[in-house]
Amino acid sequence: MRTRITLECTECKQRNYNMTKDKKTHPERMETKKYCRFCRTHTVHKETK
Numbered sequence: 001m002r003t004r005i006t007l008e009c010t011e012c013k014q015r016n017y018n019m020t021k022d023k024k025t026h027p028e029r030m031e032t033k034k035y036c037r038f039c040r041t042h043t044v045h046k047e048t049k
Contacts, residue, residue: 007045009036017045 007017007030016036030047 006048008048009039009043009045011043012038014038
């Protein structure tokens with residue numbers, strides 16, 4: 001079953017992206033490098049609750 005997650009920028013703490021992930025294959029928290037429109041750069045985004 002896929003669950004909805006929110007990704008938060010590690011620099012400015014803005015919540016920018018909504019995604020889905022499969023908890024069976026990826027039980028740990030997700031981290032991806034994505035574009036933050038508030039910082040105007042590519043930064044690391046982490047999964048929030």
